[in-house]
Amino acid sequence: MKTASATPILGSKTKWASLNVSQSELSLPLTFPTGQTFRWKQTGPLQYSGTIGPHLISLKHHDNGDVCYRIHHSPSEAAAKSALLDFLNVGISLAQLWKVFSSSDSRFAELAKYLAGARVLRQDPLECLVQFLCSSNNNIARITKMVDFISSLGNCLGHIEGFEFHQFPSLERLSMVSEADLRKAGFGYRAKYITRTINALQSKPGGGAEWLMSLRKLDLQEAVDALCTLPGVGPKVAACISLFSLDQHHAIPVDTHVWQDTDLQLENEAMFQIDHSDVEVFFLLGLSKIATRYLIPELAGARLTPKLYSRVSEAFVSKYGKYAGWAQTLLFVAELPSQKAILPSDFCANKVNKSTKRKDREACNGV
DSSP states (O other): OOBOTTSOOOTTTOOOEEEEEOTTTOOSTTTTTTTTOSSOEEEETTEEEEEETTEEEEEEEOTTSOEEEEEEEOSOHHHHHHHHHHHTTTTSOHHHHHHHHHHHOHHHHHHHHHSTTOOOOOOOHHHHHHHHHHHTTOOHHHHHHHHHHHHTTSOEEEEETTEEEEOOOOHHHHTTSOHHHHHHTTOTTHHHHHHHHHHHHHTSTTOHHHHHHHGGGSOHHHHHHHHTTSTTOOHHHHHHHHHHHSOOTTOOOOOHHHHTTHHHHHHTHHHHHHHOOOHHHHHHHHHHHHIIIIIOGGGTTOOOOHHHHHHHHHHHHHHHGGGHHHHHHHHHHTTSHHHHTTSOGGGGHHHHHHHHHHHHHHHHTTO
């Protein structure tokens, strides 16, 4: 493991500075711990820290809610701030998007009052790809452990509140890790997909990192099709990568396994939320519920064929437009147990009524 000792360390010199971004444009608790990335750590109350390229940065909410930042390690303070603004997608105004979404969806308008600031990140495509390969059929604790292992292969940039932070390793560094190494580290079957994907990327003309970046210039379906040529990447993972790193703002991930038996899963949702830590399943269950409860209820229980998959995606885009993936992100955040606690009880009324009616029906039938 290398430590970037030759790079200027600014942490002892830089102070907290305003990012000139309000809490309504960026809520850190509604953005970082919601499954987009597993490389940012909570390092204090309303404070999160992570790396963007060679920059180690902390973000926190000021007393008035505005977002502040501090650069702990970077070759250039100006470059660090520029990279941070790009990573946070600050060129896209949530206020403008929320206005458009709210005009077409009264439920969204109500949710936005309580959950403003849920922002979609613009991650490095390679970093995002590897993280979502780790997330396949996995739980939060194990995903985090895997991502931390991968990250540890990069240069160490510093420590904050007991956490060690690393620059994400290059494709060349990743290629030095064998499938056996990853299996020993607990990656299981995902080890072969990661190593084979790394090998496939290395064979791309001009280099795999450049090839991934080039997907930002393609249409969504072209980007998804290209990603699906990589080992272990299916339409669902490709849609996640497209949304969170490739500027495909209307990408909507949907999963066939989670879609099936949605009614049964919704019936047991309370137990699921308490006991289940599988972030991928929970994320996709949220999407299935949003689609079948609020957009196309007539499809609840239907088998999710490729044709129906397209219909679900089209329903989101038809409702919310070219930034449908951002709308879906807030709707998903609203389904998280941690956020439901701050929502008015009437947001759950439909679920309670449905559950009560079903129990009453079962009682009448002697179930």
